[in-house]
Amino acid sequence: MSTMAGRELFVSAPGKVILHGEHAVVHGKVALAAGLNLRTFLRLKPNKNNSTVLINLPNIGTKLNWNISDLQALVPSFQDSLHSEAVGPSSEQLDILKTLAGVSNGSRDTESLAVLAFLYLYLSICGQELPSLEIVVWSRLPTGAGLGSSAAYSVCLSAALLTASGKLAYPEQENIDTTRWTQTELTLINRWAFGGEKVIHGNPSGVDNAVATWGGALRYQAGQITPIERVPVLQILLTNTRVPRSTKALVAGVKDKLLKYPNILEPLLASINAISEECQRVLQVGVDGLSKDHYSVLEELIDINQHHLNVFGVGHPSLDRLCQVTASHGLHSKLTGAGGGGCAVTLLRPDIEAAVVDTVKHQLSECGYQCWETSIGAPGVSLHSSSSLPEDAITSLNGA
């Protein structure tokens, strides 16, 4: 095993789709989620002749750098983080980072959250001897649309910084192009990514970073990650309403509602839990092929959950419209991720004709929405050789 210290490295992590359980999972209920074949890519380059650390985020037009000597003075406030049981920044650490990044309190803007998460992970993971680095992160995922862009971002940073600082070994080569870390190492990557998610979300459940780390399909409840080894092939249509929203604000809104109306809303959380359980049961009995009846159940579960999520106040008129368009062609949709705009998932039954799907996509694009037809399940965080990266990723990482 060799360390990656001093070498350029390329990492990627997938986005995710939550089939059921968003929001409820923050309150200890079951969620079912799967990796998505839209990924975030990171290039880390050691800076030999320089004494700065640079972060370049082309998706959001951010390019910033800091002098290592300025950051070194802050290290004592972060040096216990690596060994502490608690994951995530303390309020003192967040205050230090906000001052450093010139971010005002309560700011939820895209750049501030991305920069705070980066600084938190860099200072906490790299510790004593801060390395001079140049990091570029570019994603095919829409930012802030419900497909786990924040988790893919945090997972890529966590994996790259742990590897570059020698805290993770270079993964054993399965093949020369793409390698993955061991289970123990993935657990460490996931732990730090959860810390990054805490900076971005405030109170994440941890499901998004778990999917970005392990990929595949999984059941998540209260920190417990159970991979679902075999899942029937599910074709889905993902649609981005392009209505911007903040997961942090939506999660906080649900909490407020639950505190205000516990007796009214707790039963809905229990219902969402039961929906996840029933969905998992159907996927497992139909693992070798879902029957028509199975699809009917999956569709009804989608409809019921979409109504529940509306009750929690995380719907949006753009999502209502999307559900109406798909329903007019006999297709069933629900929001995925935090809602409030962002993305929805539509189940594509195998008996639906391609022409119908095309019509639906056309009508959704006329609403100003963006669609992807895809299937669920994608590999988790991976280390790549530069030659194995897709062309758009390498161009964006090198050209940024």
Ligand SMILES: Nc1ncnc2c1ncn2[C@@H]1O[C@H](COP(=O)(O)OP(=O)(O)OP(=O)(O)O)[C@@H](O)[C@H]1O
């Ligand atoms: N490619 C990226 N470049 C820079 N920052 C990013 C990138 N991807 C995500 N982020 C950070 O993550 C934030 C979006 O996170 P948020 O949790 O609100 O949305 P999401 O993760 O896309 O959706 P959800 O959490 O509902 O799945 C952005 O505001 C930005 O700070």
Ligand SMILES: C[C@@](O)(CCO)CC(=O)[O-]
């Ligand atoms: C809304 C939420 O349940 C999913 C966001 O993708 C938040 C979380 O689980 O951290």
Ligand SMILES: [Mg+2]
């Ligand atoms: Mg997120």
